[in-house]
Amino acid sequence: MSLPNVKRPKRAGWRRPTQRRARQTVEAILDAVVKVLKRDGLKAVTTNRIAEAAGVSIGSVYQYFPDKQAIFVALHRRHIDDIDRLVATTLVENANSSLEDLIRSMVEAITDAHTVDPELYHMMFSEVPHRAEGTKDFTVRFRGAFRLALAGRVDELGKARDLDKLVFVVTHMVESLCHGAALRRPPGLSLTDAKEEAVRAIVAYLRV
Template structure:
């Protein structure tokens, strides 16, 4: 029922958050309401599935970042990971915000995915392990910074570009890592 999940952002863009109902989702997805309910008994189940899809996307992006940047210094790895995380979250920020609000534990899957990425990389001697708690610090700081960024950038006045926002997050993470 990918069509149902794909319909939610279209409903949101065309009609706004208030119009995201199971009837409207079914209509835009081109399925009957009965078919929708066969797979998704309520709107919350749809949001849960969207959240799971998002977490999988974040996991894949982080795996790619780990593969591309694993032999880098810790600073380069942090920058590479920030790029991937921001890119994963900046797409459809309204949808991300709506799903985050609807799925109370929405950050858990994201944090677990981030933990897995760092566990694969931090023990490696090539990744600047001279900073004993760098991985723990990154695990704490990065999800919170990225989450805040996703919600703040679209509303920033004057407009704050994604490139500038990424740069600020990277500088903040690197500064935080350098603290004793």
């Protein structure tokens, strides 16, 4: 249920069975939320239904989460961690790429990640409170990643540009256009074209 193209490294180290089991249960619960959500819609996502879909008792759910809200927050964190890892990976893998290639890789990766599960993301944003812990951190890290990427490519940017402004605009463009390409494309515009146009727009802005 997590992003398919995100490598979630399995620790080689040994874990006490209890902890492994616990981790499995938590994952099962988070997966169950997505499962129920997609199968029966947001209103059907009740704690008892989650438990049932996860194959555990409702009591067990409350062994791992203090309340319903906490489940959504955890789900949110998992998503954020996925995207985080995606961004970091893309950044590293494109250390020697041109600015355009980096942007293209980034747009491809993020767009594809969101192609999977439209309704899920809507729910997560509607259930998880705004200033939830992990969210702010993510914004900071997201901006940090782009600042890093741009700082190392000053020669490819327009002259005398203010990095703060660049980062502000670029992060919003990436997020919005990837989201749009994946979920809000107008009829008649292919996914491929949408992504390419997004890249073109971002690059154009950076080069001015």
